Amino acid sequence: MEKNAPLTSALEDYLEAILNLCRFDSTARSRDIAESLNVHKSTVTAALKSLGQLNLIHYAPYEAVSLTPKGRRLAEDVARRHAALRDFFVDVLHVDAEMAEKAACGMEHSVPREIVEKLAQFAAQMRDCPRLEEKAVVDAANCGVCMKQ
Numbered sequence: 001m002e003k004n005a006p007l008t009s010a011l012e013d014y015l016e017a018i019l020n021l022c023r024f025d026s027t028a029r030s031r032d033i034a035e036s037l038n039v040h041k042s043t044v045t046a047a048l049k050s051l052g053q054l055n056l057i058h059y060a061p062y063e064a065v066s067l068t069p070k071g072r073r074l075a076e077d078v079a080r081r082h083a084a085l086r087d088f089f090v091d092v093l094h095v096d097a098e099m100a101e102k103a104a105c106g107m108e109h110s111v112p113r114e115i116v117e118k119l120a121q122f123a124a125q126m127r128d129c130p131r132l133e134e135k136a137v138v139d140a141a142n143c144g145v146c147m148k149q
Contacts, residue, residue, distance in 0.1 A: 007054075009109035012078045013037060014047045015056060018067055019075035027064035081108040084120035092126045 007015070017036045021028035030048065034041045045061075052059030056071030067075055082104050089100035108116075 007074065011047060011051060012074070012109055013105075014044075014051060015067070015071060015075035016078045016082065018057065018065060019072065019079055022067060027066045029064050033065070077113075078108060081111070081113065081116045084116050084123070085111065088119045088123045092123050 014033065014037070017033050018028045021032050021036065030041055030044045033048075034044045037044075048057065048059045048065060051057045051071065055068055056074060057068060058066045085107050086100050086104035089095040089103060090097055093100075095103070
């Protein structure tokens with residue numbers, strides 16, 4: 001894999017999983033990554049080798065993994081996009097949390113960052129809207145109180 005090649009959605013998922021696991025400890029183990037992503041350990045090994053070649057993680061066989069500074073930035077970006085989409089689905093559209101989580105996980109890789117940022121801004125405005133009724137989605141185009149026209 002080329003060092004400047006774009007990351008696949010699967011590799012982004014690995015980075016996000018490593019980031020989440022490293023929140024409890026400064027490193028992550030292959031078996032924990034496999035469990036969190038519900039994949040076989042041999043699949044994890046192949047992904048870790050690729051991420052190591054891209055200098056996104058510190059990887060050695062049979063050792064715990066940690067993110068490089070570049071890997072941490074990319075993982076945090078994926079996690080931010082994931083959270084923004086999930087929060088939009090739950091807070092604005094009132095989608096079931098489990099369904100929102102699954103949709104966000106799939107979409108975080110394909111929705112451009114600019115759109116995710118706009119959705120996050122919109123969700124924040126909707127949460128602060130004094131006219132927002134519980135479990136109701138307000139038509140933002142007609143809400144002169146909350147949205148800038």
